[in-house]
Amino acid sequence: MVRSPxxxxxxxxxxxTNVRYRPIDLRHLARQTLGDKGLEQEVLRLxxxxxxxxxxxxxxxxxxxxxxxxxxxxxxxxxxxxxxAVAALAGSAEAALREGRPVDPEQIADLEVAVTExxxxxxxxxxxxxx
Numbered sequence: 001m002v003r004s005p006x007x008x009x010x011x012x013x014x015x016x017t018n019v020r021y022r023p024i025d026l027r028h029l030a031r032q033t034l035g036d037k038g039l040e041q042e043v044l045r046l047x048x049x050x051x052x053x054x055x056x057x058x059x060x061x062x063x064x065x066x067x068x069x070x071x072x073x074x075x076x077x078x079x080x081x082x083x084x085a086v087a088a089l090a091g092s093a094e095a096a097l098r099e100g101r102p103v104d105p106e107q108i109a110d111l112e113v114a115v116t117e118x119x120x121x122x123x124x125x126x127x128x129x130x131x
Contacts, residue, residue: 023118024125028082041126047081048122055115058108068097074111078118085114 033039061067071094078086
């Protein structure tokens with residue numbers, strides 16, 4: 001079932017906080033999908049798969065080049081759907097590596113948190129859209 005334009009998804013608390021936070025900019029996503037809710041759902045499903053696969057590749061990268069490539073892919077995919085925190089964190093880690101700085105485990109941990117929140121938000125949106 002497709003949501004009517006007047007129906008908004010539930011507020012997302014994100015990782016047990018009381019702060020209203022949406023890991024995906026829904027206005028950006030709507031612009032990217034020309035307001036087509038069916039297309040929006042499909043893009044979210046594809047992005048969920050992409051972020052799961054590429055974050056897994058980030059975790060298992062064995063060379064700096066692989067890590068940069070996987071972070072770059074995450075950054076671009078996230079920017080395309082409006083997952084701004086994922087895009088910013090992946091971009092920051094990528095830039096640091098390109099400048100020759102070592103991998104910062106804290107940056108990767110922060111990225112993992114953002115990815116997890118984003119995937120939970122997508123699951124909620126898709127569940128709401130299927131009702």
